[in-house]
Amino acid sequence: MPADIFAKRRNDRLLFFGALAALTAGSIFITNYDPVAGFTSIGKAFVWGASNFYPNARALTKLPDIALKLRDTILMSVAATTVAAIFALMLAMVGSRTTRINAVFGAIARAIASVLRNIPLVAWAMILMLAFSQSQLTGFLALFFGSLGFLTRAFIETIDEVSIHAVEALQATGASHTSIILQAVLPSSLPQMISWLLFMIDTNIRDATLVGLLTGTGVGFSFDVYYKSFHFHEASLVVLMIVITIICIEMMSNYIRRIIL
Numbered sequence: 001m002p003a004d005i006f007a008k009r010r011n012d013r014l015l016f017f018g019a020l021a022a023l024t025a026g027s028i029f030i031t032n033y034d035p036v037a038g039f040t041s042i043g044k045a046f047v048w049g050a051s052n053f054y055p056n057a058r059a060l061t062k063l064p065d066i067a068l069k070l071r072d073t074i075l076m077s078v079a080a081t082t083v084a085a086i087f088a089l090m091l092a093m094v095g096s097r098t099t100r101i102n103a104v105f106g107a108i109a110r111a112i113a114s115v116l117r118n119i120p121l122v123a124w125a126m127i128l129m130l131a132f133s134q135s136q137l138t139g140f141l142a143l144f145f146g147s148l149g150f151l152t153r154a155f156i157e158t159i160d161e162v163s164i165h166a167v168e169a170l171q172a173t174g175a176s177h178t179s180i181i182l183q184a185v186l187p188s189s190l191p192q193m194i195s196w197l198l199f200m201i202d203t204n205i206r207d208a209t210l211v212g213l214l215t216g217t218g219v220g221f222s223f224d225v226y227y228k229s230f231h232f233h234e235a236s237l238v239v240l241m242i243v244i245t246i247i248c249i250e251m252m253s254n255y256i257r258r259i260i261l
Contacts, residue, residue, distance in 0.1 A: 052232045055240060059233040063241075066222055066234075070241055072136075073218035074249075077204040080140050084147035085197050088113075091148075092155030098162055099181055110156065116149025121207050125214045134216035142211050143204050154196040155189075162188045191260045198253040205249060209242055 028035065093099045095109030124142040132138045167184050212220020219238060226235040 053236045054233065055237040056233045059231075059237045062234050062237065066219065066238055066241055069219040069222045070245060073208045073212060073220070074205055074245065076136065076140055076218065077143060077208045078201055080143035081147050081151075081197065081201045081204050084144045085151050085193075085200070088148050088151035088155050089193070091152045092159055093181065093185075095152065095156045096159035098159050098167060099185055109152070113149050113152035113156065116145055117153055118149070119145070121146045121211065122214065125211050129215065134214075136215075136217050139208065139211045139215040139217050142215070143208060146207070147200050147204060151196060151200055155193055158189045158192045158196065159185055161192075194260055195257050198256060202246070202250055202253055206246060 027033075091109045091113060094101065095106050095113065097106065100106035100109075121142060124145050125138065128138045128141050132141070162185050167180055169184075208218060209220040209223070212218035212222075213224050215221075219242060223235055223238040226232075226238060
């Protein structure tokens with residue numbers, strides 16, 4: 001019997017990898033992609049980047065303007081994430097099995113989180129541009145809705161992990177639903193929620209650059225303008241500033257996580 005099970009698993013794996021190989025080969029054939037040319041061009045891309053894609057003295061004169069756009073991008077990301085976290089906490093309280101009022105509202109809250117979470121950020125930006133055109137509000141709302149879905153799901157799972165013993169103890173004393181949330185649920189789950197919030201801020205600062213390309217705002221729009229006008233040195237400075245900012249924010253986030261967890 002064990003031999004039959006191992007043989008079946010081996011055959012299933014072979015079938016999976018065979019199907020994956022066939023799908024890959026079919027994709028290459030349909031799209032006329034040349035893998036050899038793709039890999040051999042990597043070296044040429046590095047050579048071109050070393051020759052053209054680096055900040056020079058002229059690009060450094062644009063640093064104040066780039067820094068201002070980067071500041072706007074960071075502030076928009078933080079604002080969208082923190083506002084989304086407030087609404088996500090409300091939905092999570094309704095959707096969690098530990099704190100929900102009833103199963104119907106809980107299912108609705110989970111469904112809302114699932115829908116919002118599964119719509120890509122780029123899709124949100126495209127949808128919202130139809131109503132708000134290219135503006136800061138479009139970028140803010142795109143980050144807000146993407147964060148709301150993710151944080152709601154993360155907060156629900158965090159609350160569900162809270163020790164049920166503390167909740168049952170308060171229920172046995174006749175504590176109200178609000179008291180149980182304030183005295184048992186939030187104190188236990190708040191550190192992990194803050195960790196998820198910091199993670200979402202990191203993610204949104206990265207994604208805000210892409211959103212800026214679509215909405216015509218922030219540092220992403222600056223990169224788009226410089227790159228399309230063949231000002232590659234200025235474009236490289238934008239990329240360098242984004243990378244430095246993300247590394248610094250990630251270091252700060254990791255430090256805060258070590259303190260609160």
